[in-house]
Amino acid sequence: MTLKITRSKFLKMGLIGGVGFALPLGVWQTARSRISGAEAVVSPKVKPFTVPLPIPPVLKPIRADATTDYYEITQKAGRAEILPGLQTEVWGYDGIFPGPTVEARSGRNVEIRQWNELPVPVSVHLHGGKTPPESDGYPTDLILPEGHGRSTSAHAGHGSVETHRHFFKDYRYPNEQRAATLWYHDHRMDFTGPQNYRGLSGFYIIRDEVEDGLPLPQGEKEVPLMITDRIFEEDGSFYYPSIDPTLEGQPGVLGEYHKGVFGDTILVNGAPWPTMEVSNTRYRFRILNASNARVYDLALDPPPPNGKPFVQVGSDGGLLSAPISHERVRISPAERFDVVIDFSRYPVGTEVTLKNLFGKWSWTSQKEGQTSEVMRFRVAREEKDESAIPGRLAPDLDFPDPEEAEVRREFNIFGSALGMFTVNEKVFDPERIDARPPLGSTEIWEFNSGFDHPMHIHLVHFKVLSRGGKEPGPYDAGWKDTLFVEKGEDVRVAARFEGYRGKYVFHCHNLEHEDMMMMANFEVV
């Protein structure tokens, strides 16, 4: 039997091979190359410890009355020399990164008019704030830029909860809460990750009389440290592996980055591996991990010759009742640790490096090891120390009594499949309410995790009750609003839902997980 192939058949087979197979294969290869290219981007080399630590400026109120301080912030693009010799465009509050620090007093109102001069919609969340729902920065409560239409999100099903304003919005913060280190940041639906990454975050510090009465280090010796990690392109611009870099269409990130965007350059207060000159006295550091996904295990190198390096005096929700000493501080995204370091234990001239013991870890081998250092302290001079760490920091913390809890809820936080992350096997839907705690009630919430997830609950602070059925961990002390749940762990917390009725979210604060729908609603009724 002979196989006869006519010219026509040959042509047909050739065309089918080309149009039906080779062409799609070529496009497939292009798609793959884009992803592998994104995973291979490496920042320009920077010599660590050559840049001084910047301190974000404190924002001044434009006016004040008997009850309220009024501020204005404009969200806009700005330029900064983050890497020496290179210019980076940042999207910042007042065009700077980190944004200006807001200093508030407990019980005194703050009203901030947020202007949007960026090309994309924004929403501002005061992280750790006991805030009325209309000022909480709900993900679809957006401030649209000039000329921007309503339809802005690619994840469909956002429904009728969307509210939009053009140009500005007034956020009202009653500050009916204890002294604490809070922070404000962008919270736009689907695009919180890239918009924070470009610089939309700043400190918000609440003070009160209890804290004023303590002899803790203050003034120049009370230092906010915002730790972030970033990838830079060769020209100095931030590199964020968005599927759609315009941040207008399809949300999400490329390839392995869907597990979280990990940068290879550590920034503290927006400077790469900075140095701070200190005297041989105590300093209080308000440490915030504002990274999108990276968890740090902070340690001092060399460690002090006697005693533990860090004395924790505060957590997410303010002062602890008594200080706790730590060899290391593990801090996951959005957590805050208020620690005192006593440099009197080092001789003048010593250089002390703040290390990240998790720094060798990375998705891609090219970036391995670059993130194991954070910043350096240089003990430059002798000085008399008038500060102290009292054994008692704050009155007994009024934690919710788990015995009072009438409701216990369980949340399985798993992912990812189909490019999505879920809470109780459901992706975020702004119209679906997953919990309705009554105002003033106490509930026990249990989080079971299939991966590392820093879970954040809006409105409330909570007390960690147990981890994996055992006692809470060393970093669970005090009031928390963000909880690091490790892979395979189940963690129980008790929260009292007080302050305001309304709809709030709780979500993973790995911002790539959050953008890919690992979020849910609760409504205080």
Place this chain on the structure above:
Amino acid sequence: MDAQTRRLETQSVGDKATLRYAAAALALGAQLVHLWVLPEQYAIWVGRGVFFFVIAACQGALAVSLLFEPGRKTFTWGVLLNLFVVFVWGFTRVAGLPAWTVLMPLPVGALDLTATAAELALVALLVRLRRDLPRKERGSGRRVRTLLQNLLLSRLKSGALR
């Protein structure tokens, strides 16, 4: 056959060819839309990339086949393929894309609407072209039928079915 009948037949063949070329163009257009969005779909999730790759490959193969006087089978497969693609599009827009235990409706965009319109027009053309082709018994069907007939006859002869 007079000249007018011949002219009419030639015209009919010409019309059918035009329809086939139009169908090929629609299939190619649908393929190009699927190829255009393939990189983004791949970036979202590899499974979505694979789906768009397969659909694009099938539409491309269909477009080429339509240029070479295809048989009924090609038209049948073309109709089924495009009905499937339109169904998937409609389902993911109305009910939603299955994501774990819930369905997440996808937004309707200009590009996917264009592709769906092309696919619906393509289905209509393919049905019309298929209808005009003479029905031919498929080889495998004929073989099976003959086999069964022979089996039945032999059983009848042997008295097994009495």
